Structures are given as C-alpha cells and as structure tokens.
Amino acid sequence: MGMPGVLRLYFGESNLPTPDYLKRALDRAVRDGYTFYTENAGLPSLRGAIADYYLRKQGVALDPGSEIVVTASGVQAIALSIRAVLDPGDEAIVLTPAWPNASAIVELSNARSIEIAQPLHGEVYTIDFDAVERAITPRTRLLVYTSPSNPLGWVATRRQQETLLELSRRHGLWLMADEVYDRLYYEGAELGDPVPSILQMATREDAVLVVHSFSKSYCMTGWRLGWMIARQDLARKCGQMNEFMVSCAAGFVQKAAETALTEGEAELKTMLTTLRENRDFCAAKLRAMPGLTVPDAAGAFYLFPRVEGLRDSFGFCKRLLENTRVGIAPGMAFGAGGEGSVRICYASGREVLEPAMERLGNWLSIEPHDGPLMEQTRIVSDDHNAGVEAAVFQDQADIARGGR
Numbered sequence: 001m002g003m004p005g006v007l008r009l010y011f012g013e014s015n016l017p018t019p020d021y022l023k024r025a026l027d028r029a030v031r032d033g034y035t036f037y038t039e040n041a042g043l044p045s046l047r048g049a050i051a052d053y054y055l056r057k058q059g060v061a062l063d064p065g066s067e068i069v070v071t072a073s074g075v076q077a078i079a080l081s082i083r084a085v086l087d088p089g090d091e092a093i094v095l096t097p098a099w100p101n102a103s104a105i106v107e108l109s110n111a112r113s114i115e116i117a118q119p120l121h122g123e124v125y126t127i128d129f130d131a132v133e134r135a136i137t138p139r140t141r142l143l144v145y146t147s148p149s150n151p152l153g154w155v156a157t158r159r160q161q162e163t164l165l166e167l168s169r170r171h172g173l174w175l176m177a178d179e180v181y182d183r184l185y186y187e188g189a190e191l192g193d194p195v196p197s198i199l200q201m202a203t204r205e206d207a208v209l210v211v212h213s214f215s216k217s218y219c220m221t222g223w224r225l226g227w228m229i230a231r232q233d234l235a236r237k238c239g240q241m242n243e244f245m246v247s248c249a250a251g252f253v254q255k256a257a258e259t260a261l262t263e264g265e266a267e268l269k270t271m272l273t274t275l276r277e278n279r280d281f282c283a284a285k286l287r288a289m290p291g292l293t294v295p296d297a298a299g300a301f302y303l304f305p306r307v308e309g310l311r312d313s314f315g316f317c318k319r320l321l322e323n324t325r326v327g328i329a330p331g332m333a334f335g336a337g338g339e340g341s342v343r344i345c346y347a348s349g350r351e352v353l354e355p356a357m358e359r360l361g362n363w364l365s366i367e368p369h370d371g372p373l374m375e376q377t378r379i380v381s382d383d384h385n386a387g388v389e390a391a392v393f394q395d396q397a398d399i400a401r402g403g404r
C-alpha cells in the first residue's frame, strides 16, 4: 500500500468518485435534519424506494415493512444474515473462489465454513452440484453463492440458480445469494439490465436471503450502506439484531441513497459502458499472453486469469509488484479453487490499464512461474511452517482487506 508508483489493479472498487447528484443529495439530507437514529431496519422511505426498485428492475414485489432490512454496508448484511441463521457448531457451504468475508464471518460465528470450489471447464466456471450434495451433513444450515462473482466475474445461469434453490429446499438449508454486483452486468438484453435475482425464482416463503449494497453500482463504497431481503420471520429477527450491531445505518446516508435508486440510471449506464470497454480491452490483452486461460466474465469488474503451472499465486503477485509495480490480487486469497489464478480489477482508467497489461505481458514472458522459483517459494513456506504460515495468513488477511 505504501509503495510509490504502483498500478493498482488489486482493489475491489471503482476508481470513480461518488457522482455529484449523490453528493448534493447527501448535503440536502443533512440540512433536512436526517441526523437522528432511524428505525433499526432502516428509514421506511428508503425501504419503500428499495421495494419500488425491485418491482421496476426485477419484477419482484416485496413488502417494505417486513421483508427488507437496511444495513450499514453489504458486509454488514452478510454478517447479520449469517449470525441470524447459524448456531455455534453449524456448517455453511460456501461456493468459492469467493470474496473471503462470508467464510470468515461464518468462522467468527463459531460455525464451520465448508468451501466448495467452482470448477473451470474450458473458459467457463460452473457449479459442482454433486460436490455440494456430498458436503451436506446434519449440521449444514446455509448455502452461500455470489453472482456476479468476486473474483470470477462469473454469473450464475437461471438454471444454476434454480438448481441451488431446489437443492436448498430439499435439504432444508437457507440459501444466501450475494447480489451486490447484479447491476454490473454486460450480457443482458440491454446494457443496464440487472442479472435476474434469485428472488424471481423463489417464493417469499422460501428460506432465501439476498444481500446487497450501494457500494458498487453507485460508487458509494465509503458511505457504508446496503440491505438484505429475507423471509419475514428472519427479516424481523435481523431488524432486531441490528440494534445490537450498529442500531441503524447513518440516517442522512440512508436518505441520500434513495436518490441513487430513483435517479441513478443514467450515471450507471455511462459507467457500465466504460467498464465493458475495459473488460474487453483487458481480456483481449490477457488472452494474447502466453500460458493464461481467461474465463468468461459477464459481470462485476474482475477478470480471474489462470496461469499455467502456477502453484504460488501469492509469491507470483509479490514478485510482480516488486519487479514491475503492477499490483494484482493472488487467487489464494479467495479460498478453495483460487490458487493458480490471479484477480485483476479493471474498474480503472486506461492510463493505468494499458501500461499494467504491457508490464504483465512482459513479466510473464520472463518469469518462470512454473519453474524452480515457484517451487522454492513453496518449500520455504513449508520449512518455516507455523511462523511463515502465520505471516502468510496475516498477509492474506491484509490482502482481503486491501482487495475489497
């Protein structure tokens, strides 16, 4: 983080500042007096705006009074959901590679996270439903997936979502869908169409939870605002539990965010046009580099190329950083199935992406990533066992934080 001159592609956020229309809305909200506590489940007017938004964008009717809880970020929606459905000793199945927070929050709740890697077939990530079924035990309570995926860029098909739902129903599991990137989708009928939510396929009686955020679609990462949608009994409980976590998200932030839902489409489409161009540019450059497989990435703002022969993505990224000043995130930070790949965030300017792709290409042609250097790094880790493991774990935690 402190190294000068780094081309930073390891972040998990756009380089764009919050748009002006939202800054003005925030200023208005403060001056209009939204400086007090709000309801634990969020301002009724914001919940109403979220319900209207789902009807408009997803064709899903929600009751704002009983099925929506506003949270102080997407990660807080994840924490609230997990704490609500898991008891100590329970198990959660998490599809990975994934942003590590859901697994970490499961463990923090004294439950066990069972990571099931999504296999890569050719250039397409899929779901190993047999492996998911095999991992289910009498203690399994929750199944978590992320679509569009951080770090894969993968988007679940309708069929895959229906199968996850059917499997969860059959085994009596809660199904948690992390849909924070649903608006960053490049393969819809029209740019700006969201990825269809699991809520389109589920009934309101299903044990389904959706977590969402204002961070990614509206460049509001620092505002800390999200929401969750759940069956009424769970949503009520989560609203109550919010009292003991943050009581409520900041009132003026909530009020201003209503404007994002009602007036944000034009800015969003402009951003999507740039992101799609960036994705296409980076994917084309990466596909031309030797030894890389670049999986299809229909959503979010990440590419997750697999590097042939790579067994130490952490060492690879560290050497890339030190030698070329290009910062990317090692696949090992994203759990089972992540090792051997690297994550590139393309939500940046061309002045960063172009030299970064050039330097990465040059580095790949000289770095013996499947040769002795990699082997050496791995052996060093083994030799120093606990101490090095702890350091690597610390690094991994830092990466997870820095790599949001």
Ligand SMILES: Cc1ncc(COP(=O)(O)O)c(C=O)c1O
Pocket: 012, 073, 074, 075, 076, 099, 146, 149, 150, 178, 180, 212, 213, 214, 215, 221, 224, 225, 226, 404
């Ligand atoms: C998959 C995924 N879910 C949730 C979040 C949480 O976003 P926030 O806490 O900023 O709302 C992130 C952030 O990177 C993410 O990548």
